[in-house]
Structure formats: structure tokens, C-alpha cells
Amino acid sequence: MLFSDIILETYIALTTNKARSGLTMLGIVIGIGSVIAMIAVGQGAQQSVQSRIQSIGSNLLMIRPGFARSPGQNVSQGQGSSTSLTLEDAEAIRADVPSLGAVAPSVAGNYQVIAGGSNTRTSVTGTLPAYMNVRNISIESGSFFTDLHDARRSKVAVIGPDVRDELFPEGEEVAGKKIRIKGIDFTVLGVTESKGGSGMDNSDDVIYVPLSTAIQYLTGTESISMISVTVADQEQMDAASAAIRELLLERHDIADSSSADFRIMNQADIVETASSVTETFTLLLGAVAGISLLVGGIGIMNMMLTTVTERTREIGLRKAIGAKRRDISRQFLSESVALTFLGGVVGVVAGWGAAALLTRFGGVATSVSGISVVLAFGVSAVIGIIFGYYPARRAARLNPIEALRYE
Amino acid sequence: MIECRNLSKIYRNGDNETVALSGATFSVVDGEFLAIMGPSGSGKSTLMNILGLLDSPSGGRYILDGKDISKYSEDELADIRIRKIGFVFQSFNLLPRTSVIRNVMLPLVYEGVPRSGRRALAEAALRAVEFPEDRWEHLSNQLSGGQMQRVAIARALVNNPSLVFADEPTGNLDTKTGERVMAALRKLNREKGHTIILITHESEIAGYADRIITIRDGGIVSDLQNTAVHTV
Incomplete structure (x- = not known):
């Protein structure tokens, strides 16, 4: 056949x-x-x-508070729940660890934001201008805030494109406009460029304010929710990570590294x-x-x-x-x-x-x-x-x- | 061309043994027109199945063209069937919804004849059974019984077999059509020299053959030359 x-x-x-x-x-x-x-x-x-994740930058280390444990107890209260990281830790890292690019401590919270008749609930990150470099943030219009804004605790904000669309749907120029975060007036300085993305971790649906402003008016505590660090040379990632770990263990007076009250994550871990x-x-x-x-x-x-x-x-x-x-x-x-x-x-x-x-x-x-x-x-x-x-x-x-x- | 010695067939069904055929001994020479006659249940179908290589005997020897094929495998038997044997069945068994010409070409497909050569062979076979040319492309289910049986005969002839079995070929036809089908078989035997083995229970139909073997209860009771061959 x-x-x-x-x-x-x-x-x-x-x-x-x-x-x-x-x-x-x-x-x-x-x-x-x-x-x-x-x-x-x-x-x-x-x-x-x-x-x-890769758009954040591949030479990034993120240090977050670890599990909060009361002394003598082994009850974990969840990652990031402790208040172990401070602004001083960030300062110490910047001062003592070699071969680092930029160090940007940040605090974060979700707040109600109002502008004119519109309002939305979004994530507000309080940080330093170095964060721009650390997280590869670009400005679409206007400008990012400066160290001077941070030193003066100026009530200024840089908003993501999704927030802009939400609060100013008419598409008008937003620099100089007022928005109310948690009932406090902030002046918009600029809008960040869209990075795409959706869902929970949307980097376009965020508002950036100076760190000291956020601590004073929004979070009300001295503790830091994250320290983002770039390493100048990608080859040095592991060495830098180890140096930071050692420094923080010493500063927090912890002898056993397995009970560290912070976590250091790098890009590879997160991607994995x-x-x-x-x-x-x-x-x-x-x-x-x-x-x-x-x-x-x-x-x-x-x-x-x-x-x-x-x-x-x-x-x-x-x-x-x-x-x-x-x-x-x-x-x-x-x-x-x-x-x-x-x-x-x-x-x-x-x-x-x-x-x-x-x-x-x-x-x-x-x-x-x-x-x-x-x-x-x-x-x-x-x-x-x-x-x-x-x-x-x-x-x-x-x-x-x-x-x-x-x- | 056929030599049977003491052929037997026993069907086993659990503990029951049914003897369908026992001690059949006879031979058939090239070009003969032989009828195997007997009532239903006499074993004539069993004999045809064995002679037509559709079934293997339980005992005895069956020599076809000098080869003992009693112990051949299923596929080896299929190979001999395609080259040497043609079948005409009582119920025609044409492929439904398929044209006359394609039905006739079917054996050539299994014989491995190249596509280009098939149509000419099929047309020659249809002409040999005098099937009207204007119906070659008709579908098989649009034909009358007599026409279907002619197509079936053409199909049996297309690979030019030396041996053609006709199993009750007129059983589903009226007398008049049956006569024409028998005449066509006779003509093929006389003019083309095909050996034809006819299986029937009607002495009327068996009368078209030159020789009649009568079978009853699995045994041959008579093997006679037919002195009064039917002519049409």
C-alpha cells in the first residue's frame, strides 16, 4: 500500500x-x-x-529588617516586621563598606492621596535622591527632589505615571500642583518615566517623597523599611554582601549570624x-x-x-x-x-x-x-x-x- | 493447481468440538469450472474459506500450485491471495459511497501497483464483465444488485487471479439477473481461462459448472462431471 x-x-x-x-x-x-x-x-x-526585577538593576543589594523575635522566644512575627534597621545603619554602610555605588535607605507605606476631586490609595516611598540611581528611575517631566529638600523636610513629591493618570485625568501639567497625602499638602515636583508592569509590585503606581519628610509626617518612626545599595563592580557583589552582613551583625550586637535581624537579598536570589x-x-x-x-x-x-x-x-x-x-x-x-x-x-x-x-x-x-x-x-x-x-x-x-x- | 488431501476443520468451543469438514480429498486443474454444492451447514463455506486461504485447515494437506500452504502465516496467505485469488461474495461487499472504478481498483492498492497503471487495469476488468462505461464513476450504492455483482466480479478479476471463488454469487439477485451474472462467470472461464470455484446450495446454479462436488455434513458425497451444462 x-x-x-x-x-x-x-x-x-x-x-x-x-x-x-x-x-x-x-x-x-x-x-x-x-x-x-x-x-x-x-x-x-x-x-x-x-x-x-531586572529593570531595577542587576548590581543591587537590598537589606530589609528580618523576623522580629522577642528575646528568649522563638516566635517569628514575619519578615520585615522588626524595626531593626535605622538611618544610622545606612550611614554606617555608606561610610564603612568599600566598593559601593549608592546607598539609599527608604521607608514605605500606603496612604490615601487626594488631588482636587480625585483620590486614590497608593504606596508612598520616602527616600533619598540616591534612590534614583539605585533603582534606575528616570524623570519624564519636572524633576526629582534633592538632598536640600530632604535636609529641609520639604513637603514635595514625585509621582509615578499611573498616579498622575489617576489624580490628574485631564492630562494637565502637574509640576507645582498640590496633592494631599494622609491629609498633608505636598507639592508635586515631577513625574517618573513609566517602567511598565502591573499588579501588586507596580513601580508606576508609587509616590516618592524625601526620607526625612516621610519620617516626620507620614511614618512617624525612625526605623527604615529597606536599604538599597548598588555595588560598583558586579564581581564584588558577594564580598559587599558579606561586608554589610558583618557590619550590621556587629552594630546590632549579634554573635550568631543565623539569628540575624535583617536579610540581605541580591538580584539573583529574587529572580530565582x-x-x-x-x-x-x-x-x-x-x-x-x-x-x-x-x-x-x-x-x-x-x-x-x-x-x-x-x-x-x-x-x-x-x-x-x-x-x-x-x-x-x-x-x-x-x-x-x-x-x-x-x-x-x-x-x-x-x-x-x-x-x-x-x-x-x-x-x-x-x-x-x-x-x-x-x-x-x-x-x-x-x-x-x-x-x-x-x-x-x-x-x-x-x-x-x-x-x-x-x- | 489445487490438491487437497484429507482436509479437515474442527472448531473448538470450550469442550464442544464441531467437525465442519473431514477427509476432503480432491484436486482441481487449471481452467476448471467447479461447483461445490451442499445445503447450509454442510461445510461448503468452511471448504471455500480454506481453499481461498482465509482459514487454515486443522488437518490434512492443501497444496496450491505445488506449495503446501497449510502452515503459512496470516500475512503470507494474504500475499498469495492478492496475487492468485479473487472473491465474489453473496452480499457484493463493495465499499459504500465509493465510485465503481475505485472499488475495482482496490485490490491493486494492496498489490502495490503504481497509481498510473491502475485505471487501465480496472477499465479492462469492467469491460470484461460488460459493465456499462457511463456508470464507471457512479457511486456503488447507486447501482442495482446485478450491477453491484458485476462490479464485484470485475474487482475479483482486476489483479488477473488464476483462481476465482464465487460464494453464492446469485443469492441476493432475482433469477433473471442471476442468470446474467452466471453467464458472465461462464464467459470468463471459457474465454479468459480463469479457474472458477462456485459455492452454492442451488443445483440450478451449480448446473452452470463443468464439475459438481456435493458435500454433506462435512464430507464429500459425490464428485461428478456435469453432463448437462447450462447454456444461456
């Missing part, structure tokens, strides 16, 4: 009952489509998390943590979609078994004429593979489309990778073989005499 004969027989068999072939194929289309779309969502999340989270997320989505693919495969098997039964006499005739087992099994296998392969093609297109729609209308970052497309094709062909194998074998093993007599 020539290959072209198998293709022709398959075409005839599948077009004979178009509705049944179409519905069976739909199972595979949905399966492959959801695998493609779900993996696209997962990978999109992964990429946007990584790019956002975020990746492992989004990888799990991708895997979970893929697994859910995989189940629908499996159901589609069972649909194929069901249809093929029905087909074999319906065509028993035809199979008997073909065998009587001289078709060998492999001729028969190839014919039926080719039908199921054709169904899954076509379903795979349509499914990839549908999944791609679904991912594009999710991005366009749902604001979800997606990324369809070549690997997932190749994988989807491979999987759909394999499903065709696996779920077509049993029906094809059953057809090939039919006894021609009994098959010819089958009513």
Missing part, C-alpha cells in the same frame, strides 16, 4: 462523517489550544516578573525565587490544560473504536482481497493521527489567538514560545498514535471470515 493511498483513504474516511470527525477533532483543538494559551500565560508571567514561583504556576496551568488534552485523546479513541466496529465488513473485505495486518492498522492509525494533527494545527492557532486576546483585553502578559508550539504538535501526534493504536490493532486482528459475516 503506497503512502499516497493511505492519505487518500484517510481523507475519504474522515470526510464521510464530517460532523463526527469535526467534533472529535474539537476535543484535540481545545486540548492543544488550552495548553498553548496556558503555557503562554505562565511564561508571560515569568518573563514580566524577570524583566521587572520569582522564577520558581512562576515556573510552578506555568506547570500547574499546563497540567490543567494537559487533562483536557487527555480527554480529547479519549474522544479520539472512542471515535476510532466506533469506526472500526461500523466498518467491520469493509475491513473483512479488504483482508479477504489481500490487505495485510499492517495495511489495515496503518490505515486506522493514520486516521487518528490525521485527526490529532489537524486538531493540533487548529489548536495552536486557537491557543495563540486566545493568548493574544488575553493580552489585549485582559491585560495579562503572555508569551507563546516556539518550544511550546513544537511540543504541542509532537504531543498531538503522539496522542493520535497512543489512542489510535488500540483501535487500529483491533481492526488489524479481525478475522476476515467473521468480519465478512458481521451484521
Whole structure:
């Protein structure tokens, strides 16, 4: 039996009952489509998390307060809950640790912000001008505040583009405008450039104010929520991290480094943590979609078994004429593979489309990778073989005499 | 071309043994028109299945063209069937919703004849059974019974087999159409020299053959030359 004969027989068999072939194929289309779309969502999340983290800067160390523990107790109150970091710690790091670029202590809180008739609740970061360099922040219009603003505890603010859109929806020039944060008037100095991003950690939905202003008017405590440090040379990251650790342990009078009341994180750690989270997320989505693919495969098997039964006499005739087992099994296998392969093609297109729609209308970052497309094709062909194998074998093993007599 | 010695077939179903055929011994020479006649359940279908290589005997020897094929595998038998044997069935067994010409070409597909050569062979076979040319592209289910059986005969002939089995070929046809189908088989035997083995329970139909083997309860009861061959 020539290959072209198998293709022709398959075409005839599948077009004979178009509705049944179409519905069976739909199972595979949905399966492959959801695998493609779900993996696209997962990978999109992964990429946007990584790019956002990388946009912060790759030579960044972040020092945060650790777990608060009362003396003699081992009850942790959660990361960042202690008030162990102070402005003096930041000063000491700047003064004593060599090979550092900039050091920017910061405090953060969420406050109600009002401007004219609009109001929003957003994150307010109190910090020093060095923060601009540390976090790669650029100014779109106006200016960032200066050390002088900080020294004078000026009530000035720099706002993110999302905050601007929220508070000044008319698109007017905002520099010089007044906003009220926690009931206190601040003068807007400028707007930061958009860095993209969405969700909880949106760097566009933030307001920056001078550190001493924030401590005096907003947070009311001397403790620092984070010290961001850039290391001049990326090679020195580990050395700098170790030096800071040693300095802070000494300053906080802690002998055992395992009970440190602060944490030093670098870029690699954060990317790794975020990746492992989004990888799990991708895997979970893929697994859910995989189940629908499996159901589609069972649909194929069901249809093929029905087909074999319906065509028993035809199979008997073909065998009587001289078709060998492999001729028969190839014919039926080719039908199921054709169904899954076509379903795979349509499914990839549908999944791609679904991912594009999710991005366009749902604001979800997606990324369809070549690997997932190749994988989807491979999987759909394999499903065709696996779920077509049993029906094809059953057809090939039919006894021609009994098959010819089958009513 | 066929030599059977003591052929037997026993079906086992649990502890029950059914003897469908026992001690069938006869031979068939090239170009013969032989009828195997007997009532239903006599074992004539079993004999045809064995002779047509669709089934293997439980005992005895079956020598086809000098080769003992009693112990051949399923695929080896299929290989001989495709080259040497054609079948005509009572219920035609054409592929539904498929054109006449494609039905006739089907054995060539399994024989591995190149696509380009198939149509000419199929047309020759259809001409040999005098199937009207304007219906070659009709679908098989649009034909009358007599036409379907002609297509089936053409299909049996397309790979130019030396041996053609006709299993109750007129069983689903009216008398008049049946006569024409029998005449077509006779003509193929006389003019093209195909060996034809006819299986039937009607002595009327068996009368078209040159030789009639009568079978009853799995055994041959008579093997006679037909002195009064039907002519149409």
C-alpha cells in the first residue's frame, strides 16, 4: 500500500462523517489550544516578573529588617516586621563598606492621596535622591527632589505615571500642583518615566517623597523599611554582601549570624525565587490544560473504536482481497493521527489567538514560545498514535471470515 | 493447481468440538469450472474459506500450485491471495459511497501497483464483465444488485487471479439477473481461462459448472462431471 493511498483513504474516511470527525477533532483543538494559551500565560508571567526585577538593576543589594523575635522566644512575627534597621545603619554602610555605588535607605507605606476631586490609595516611598540611581528611575517631566529638600523636610513629591493618570485625568501639567497625602499638602515636583508592569509590585503606581519628610509626617518612626545599595563592580557583589552582613551583625550586637535581624537579598536570589514561583504556576496551568488534552485523546479513541466496529465488513473485505495486518492498522492509525494533527494545527492557532486576546483585553502578559508550539504538535501526534493504536490493532486482528459475516 | 488431501476443520468451543469438514480429498486443474454444492451447514463455506486461504485447515494437506500452504502465516496467505485469488461474495461487499472504478481498483492498492497503471487495469476488468462505461464513476450504492455483482466480479478479476471463488454469487439477485451474472462467470472461464470455484446450495446454479462436488455434513458425497451444462 503506497503512502499516497493511505492519505487518500484517510481523507475519504474522515470526510464521510464530517460532523463526527469535526467534533472529535474539537476535543484535540481545545486540548492543544488550552495548553498553548496556558503555557503562554505562565511564561508571560515569568518573563514580566524577570524583566521587572531586572529593570531595577542587576548590581543591587537590598537589606530589609528580618523576623522580629522577642528575646528568649522563638516566635517569628514575619519578615520585615522588626524595626531593626535605622538611618544610622545606612550611614554606617555608606561610610564603612568599600566598593559601593549608592546607598539609599527608604521607608514605605500606603496612604490615601487626594488631588482636587480625585483620590486614590497608593504606596508612598520616602527616600533619598540616591534612590534614583539605585533603582534606575528616570524623570519624564519636572524633576526629582534633592538632598536640600530632604535636609529641609520639604513637603514635595514625585509621582509615578499611573498616579498622575489617576489624580490628574485631564492630562494637565502637574509640576507645582498640590496633592494631599494622609491629609498633608505636598507639592508635586515631577513625574517618573513609566517602567511598565502591573499588579501588586507596580513601580508606576508609587509616590516618592524625601526620607526625612516621610519620617516626620507620614511614618512617624525612625526605623527604615529597606536599604538599597548598588555595588560598583558586579564581581564584588558577594564580598559587599558579606561586608554589610558583618557590619550590621556587629552594630546590632549579634554573635550568631543565623539569628540575624535583617536579610540581605541580591538580584539573583529574587529572580530565582520569582522564577520558581512562576515556573510552578506555568506547570500547574499546563497540567490543567494537559487533562483536557487527555480527554480529547479519549474522544479520539472512542471515535476510532466506533469506526472500526461500523466498518467491520469493509475491513473483512479488504483482508479477504489481500490487505495485510499492517495495511489495515496503518490505515486506522493514520486516521487518528490525521485527526490529532489537524486538531493540533487548529489548536495552536486557537491557543495563540486566545493568548493574544488575553493580552489585549485582559491585560495579562503572555508569551507563546516556539518550544511550546513544537511540543504541542509532537504531543498531538503522539496522542493520535497512543489512542489510535488500540483501535487500529483491533481492526488489524479481525478475522476476515467473521468480519465478512458481521451484521 | 489445487490438491487437497484429507482436509479437515474442527472448531473448538470450550469442550464442544464441531467437525465442519473431514477427509476432503480432491484436486482441481487449471481452467476448471467447479461447483461445490451442499445445503447450509454442510461445510461448503468452511471448504471455500480454506481453499481461498482465509482459514487454515486443522488437518490434512492443501497444496496450491505445488506449495503446501497449510502452515503459512496470516500475512503470507494474504500475499498469495492478492496475487492468485479473487472473491465474489453473496452480499457484493463493495465499499459504500465509493465510485465503481475505485472499488475495482482496490485490490491493486494492496498489490502495490503504481497509481498510473491502475485505471487501465480496472477499465479492462469492467469491460470484461460488460459493465456499462457511463456508470464507471457512479457511486456503488447507486447501482442495482446485478450491477453491484458485476462490479464485484470485475474487482475479483482486476489483479488477473488464476483462481476465482464465487460464494453464492446469485443469492441476493432475482433469477433473471442471476442468470446474467452466471453467464458472465461462464464467459470468463471459457474465454479468459480463469479457474472458477462456485459455492452454492442451488443445483440450478451449480448446473452452470463443468464439475459438481456435493458435500454433506462435512464430507464429500459425490464428485461428478456435469453432463448437462447450462447454456444461456
